Amino acid sequence: MIKIENLYKSYGKLQVLNNVSVALDVGKVVSIIGPNGAGKTTMSKCILGMVLPDSGDILMNGDSVLNKHAYRSQIGYMPQIGRYPENMKVRQVIEMIRDIRLDVKEVDEELIGLYGLQEMYNKRMGALSGGNKQKVSAALAFLFNPKVLILDEPTAGLDPISAEILKCKILKEKKNGKLIMITSHIMSEIEEVADEVLCLMDGKVKFHETITGLKQQTNEERLSRAIAKIMNEED
Amino acid sequence: MSKIIKYVLYDIVRSKIVIAYTLFLLLLSVGLFNLGGSPDKGLLSLLNLVLLTVPLISIVFGTTHFYNSYEFIELLVAQPINRTKILMSEYLGVALSLSAAFLIGVGVPVLLFNASATGLYLVLTGVFITFIFVAMAFLASVITRDKAKGIGIALLLWFYFALIYDGIVLFILYTFGDYPLEYATLVLTALNPIDLGRIVVLLNLDVSALMGYTGALYKSIFGSGWGVMLSFGLLLLWVLLPVLGSRRIFSKRDL
Numbered sequence: 001m002i003k004i005e006n007l008y009k010s011y012g013k014l015q016v017l018n019n020v021s022v023a024l025d026v027g028k029v030v031s032i033i034g035p036n037g038a039g040k041t042t043m044s045k046c047i048l049g050m051v052l053p054d055s056g057d058i059l060m061n062g063d064s065v066l067n068k069h070a071y072r073s074q075i076g077y078m079p080q081i082g083r084y085p086e087n088m089k090v091r092q093v094i095e096m097i098r099d100i101r102l103d104v105k106e107v108d109e110e111l112i113g114l115y116g117l118q119e120m121y122n123k124r125m126g127a128l129s130g131g132n133k134q135k136v137s138a139a140l141a142f143l144f145n146p147k148v149l150i151l152d153e154p155t156a157g158l159d160p161i162s163a164e165i166l167k168c169k170i171l172k173e174k175k176n177g178k179l180i181m182i183t184s185h186i187m188s189e190i191e192e193v194a195d196e197v198l199c200l201m202d203g204k205v206k207f208h209e210t211i212t213g214l215k216q217q218t219n220e221e222r223l224s225r226a227i228a229k230i231m232n233e234e235d
Numbered sequence: 236m237s238k239i240i241k242y243v244l245y246d247i248v249r250s251k252i253v254i255a256y257t258l259f260l261l262l263l264s265v266g267l268f269n270l271g272g273s274p275d276k277g278l279l280s281l282l283n284l285v286l287l288t289v290p291l292i293s294i295v296f297g298t299t300h301f302y303n304s305y306e307f308i309e310l311l312v313a314q315p316i317n318r319t320k321i322l323m324s325e326y327l328g329v330a331l332s333l334s335a336a337f338l339i340g341v342g343v344p345v346l347l348f349n350a351s352a353t354g355l356y357l358v359l360t361g362v363f364i365t366f367i368f369v370a371m372a373f374l375a376s377v378i379t380r381d382k383a384k385g386i387g388i389a390l391l392l393w394f395y396f397a398l399i400y401d402g403i404v405l406f407i408l409y410t411f412g413d414y415p416l417e418y419a420t421l422v423l424t425a426l427n428p429i430d431l432g433r434i435v436v437l438l439n440l441d442v443s444a445l446m447g448y449t450g451a452l453y454k455s456i457f458g459s460g461w462g463v464m465l466s467f468g469l470l471l472l473w474v475l476l477p478v479l480g481s482r483r484i485f486s487k488r489d490l
Contacts, residue, residue: 048313072316
């Protein structure tokens with residue numbers, strides 16, 4: 001579904017992505033892990049066309065997405081820190097995005113209902129707490145039934161119940177044959193929802209393995225220990 | 236694209252700054268027309284004030300608007316919309332609303348008090364200046380992410396075109412006073428949209444008789460219909476250059 005080929009990106013002298021090549025398939029939840037500043041968010045933003053890579057290519061269904069925009073109709077994005085026009089009300093933001101995407105007939109309003117967003121429809125975005133903004137971001141990401149979902153630290157800032165709702169939604173959409181990319185630092189959460197782990201380190205792919213594969217390789221029961229073992233071995 | 240412009244306009248109208256700007260211009264023009272003896276005199280004073288305030292307000296409002304709608308732009312770039320379309324919608328939204336304010340604030344009084352070709356030139360010049368300086372504001376804002384820096388660049392641009400440039404021209408004219416400078420000053424005029432606008436209006440007023448040899452040359456060029464067309468063509472060029480420049484930079488920039 002998504003194929004990244006030899007991607008390079010630097011901000012000034014800082015090399016953020018250094019020859020990243022990955023292939024991701026539908027029907028899977030891929031978790032992107034790595035230390036802070038490893039290039040996880042930059043990679044997601046490259047796929048979205050928000051950050052333009054220095055060289056390399058990103059293919060979606062075999063076509064390059066660089067300098068294009070129509071492909072984004074198939075991507076739902078939930079940013080790490082959702083930033084919204086402060087003066088707009090929750091209802092206006094959701095209605096605006098729906099108005100812009102009028103071509104999409106079937107919308108998925110499940111999260112709006114589960115999170116009770118209707119009750120905050122008349123609140124200004126600027127008055128919402130961080131967690132409630134995250135809920136709006138999540139609802140918008142799933143709204144148009146996209147084939148690919150890119151969730152950047154989705155549960156950071158959400159209360160346990162809301163996080164649980166999101167996890168259920170992720171698993172449900174996986175069954176519907178979607179590709180879901182999650183960047184996260186919470187290993188227990190990754191173990192719950194993800195099929196594959198993609199580890200970035202200093203802008204390079206350290207490993208890209210299935211979770212069962214990782215556990216077998218290291219003879220560990222828990223994912224966090226398995227990953228720690230791999231990290232230590234290679235040092 | 237019209238959908239995005241709609242939301243940009245909605246945002247601008249709600250901020251009420253444009254409404255205050257309209258009232259300010261309206262007060263200014265009605266006041267000046269009632270103060271001066273003849274309508275031509277009123278037009279002349281209005282021209283000078285318009286050429287000072289319209290660029291300033293356009294460039295400052297354009298820059299602050301761009302930085303304030305950064306979140307809106309971020310929200311839209313994740314949607315299947317062309318980036319340049321987002322920028323152009325923002326640009327047209329700001330330029331159109333400020334032009335509408337100008338048309339109501341200056342255009343209507345001019346129509347009431349001095350409905351002549353010269354009055355029309357003044358209104359047209361004001362609209363062009365609005366489009367030009369909003370374009371420069373966008374150019375300043377796409378160059379840097381830092382809001383303070385962006386507004387600084389915008390103010391410098393205004394300072395340069397409204398004040399410093401005339402100083403430079405005067406300096407050149409004094410230093411090279413012994414040489415025939417008629418055509419050189421003509422070129423110098425074309426390099427500043429504010430001067431260009433000023434001369435188009437001035438030369439169609441009677442005061443141009445007071446401007447000496449250069450004035451006579453100018454009159455022979457700008458006084459004719461062809462000359463007016465040429466100067467508005469140059470003003471159009473002044474709109475397109477910064478717009479295309481900011482488009483180019485914005486489409487190749489990380490957000």
